[in-house]
Amino acid sequence: MADVAERAGVSVSTVSRTLRGLSTVSDEARERVEAAARELSFVISRQASSLVTGKTGTVAVLAPTLGSWFVGQVLRGLSEVLRDAGLDLMVYSVADLAERAAFFDRLPARRNADALLVVSFDLTEAEFARLDGLGVPVVYVSQHAPGRASVYVEDVAAARAGTRYLRGLGHRRIAYVRASPDSGFTCSSRTRLFGYREALAEAGLPYDEDLVVATSRGRRETSKAVGRLLCLADPPTAVFAETDEIAMEVLWVLRASGIDVPGRISVLGFDDHDHAEWLDLTTIAQPAVEVGRAAGSLAHTLIDDPATDPARHVVLPTCLIPRGTTGPALFQEPDAGEA
Amino acid sequence: MADVAERAGVSVSTVSRTLRGLSTVSDEARERVEAAARELSFVISRQASSLVTGKTGTVAVLAPTLGSWFVGQVLRGLSEVLRDAGLDLMVYSVADLAERAAFFDRLPARRNADALLVVSFDLTEAEFARLDGLGVPVVYVSQHAPGRASVYVEDVAAARAGTRYLRGLGHRRIAYVRASPDSGFTCSSRTRLFGYREALAEAGLPYDEDLVVATSRGRRETSKAVGRLLCLADPPTAVFAETDEIAMEVLWVLRASGIDVPGRISVLGFDDHDHAEWLDLTTIAQPAVEVGRAAGSLAHTLIDDPATDPARHVVLPTCLIPRGTTGPALFQEPDAGEA
DNA sequence: CTGCTGCCTGACAACGCTTGCACGCTAGAA
């Protein structure tokens, strides 16, 4: 910066003022500084300015995994908004419980970011407390954190609606396939399961634990989960999958074993993944990119304007998209006519 | 830090030395410092230390888009390695040419990261020059950058092999569907097209520009691209798609219009996307997560050990996985027996 | 001509950490 100052024939103060766009600089000086900065291809060091301002110009996001469709979409929306706001995006992912513990132990974001976004984590009370005491705004993404800033879709209501829809098609035995709890990605898992249970109760159907199975990424696990459902004495006629990615795996296992979808089993997903349309998968659409955008701008607001309500909520809509993987239950019992 | 020092009854120097694990601290002092730091939940400010050391502890990655399958997988591998190395991961994405120009103009990574990873960018000479003068190591990921550190698969050879495979099935009219050049994701696009052309030449087949079409994300664009192929006077009997994501869209368009795959048209993809197996898509597999890991550890090496060959290359293997979307060309011409 | 008001500008003290240097101490060699 001193070099730029010398070249422009001014002091470092003036360079600093110019480069930050403060108005108290004469046009002439401004011009000379900008030229000098360009010639020396000078950019200000974030580390140095953040040392004095206390702002890092960075937002950190903690996700259970990168590489899942949902997280990818959220990141897309997020980076778009943050770029416009001049903020950098730092990503942390924790794949398993050990890493998770390590993250909360070290909490590297503590002083290295102006805000932290937490994507779909089922946090313990201790972890919540740790984040509350972090000293920077935390935005909970894709999860409803009471009393804290969050951006989410109404998972419970959406899952209830999805289950009702299946019920309306005459299904009485509806399975729920969730992501394995050890994946860490269990927040929406829990809430959606809750909506599913509510809808069952509403329809007077029993909650049967045998109908709730978990799977983790990969064909083998899903085959096992589906297998468990198929060999029940009273197997399901419909499957509600926590995400489209799981639904697609289920679909594949069912088709590979010659089971007609939706003839014998209906499949309902959640997300409206890019591929859902190609596969004609009935699903509950959520605006994933928009979730990222909203989270980004909420974080931006929280950073710039400390007077903002720290418990602000943004709720985004979902909608069920009926497609070809769901159909009427074939073997309706006499009382199913209520649908 | 002064607080910690006071509480532990030592100087800040000793606190600094302790917290960085230097050995020249007595066990007794170390213990007291660690206790004090824990009680005050103190963490070192990266900004401040990087101001002194010149190291930021951060690696930046520039990608054409987040949210594509390939980038997601690379990020997964990357974050895994970087986490172990104690480095943070910062992501920048540029969606269009304007943003791209802005990025290279401002080059925010300049002093804010210890290394920059560039994922699959078809860079201009000017951009290469700009990055060369950046002052931090740059690793080119999923692209071969001559004389510069890069991690990639042999796209040309793989595409050649894939095209040969189709040729071996008797196909003479092989289309190539690429990502739209304006998406920025054009590096592998170009190299794979090159391999395709080589294989055609090798087989004595003409390169027909009508058989090369571009598409961008979304059903509509792909329908148009496939439509252009189908209404050719001499339409293709096989399609080589630049990525599995494109291949899947092509597959979907073909099936939706009642065209038998592989009966009338064979489809070959590239990536071995998670869904490729479910869709029984023949594809050229590349180890995307491994690419990310290799890139991460190369960056790590380059940062820590300046003596490393700055033009180090890591080449990872690909392999063709024959599945159900490719089959023999039906209407073989007399001389097709050579296959 | 003097005094006052504004507008720009430069000097300088932080910000929180690292690191070279010097100091004091103990221990073993001479």
Add this chain to the structure above:
DNA sequence: TTCTAGCGTGCAAGCGTTGTCAGGCAGCAG
């Protein structure tokens, strides 16, 4: 006993910015 070596520690000088403060210089009214 004196000298040297080595270890553990503290001091203080930065690292590259920002923000405060005072000062110089016009311009204008008195």
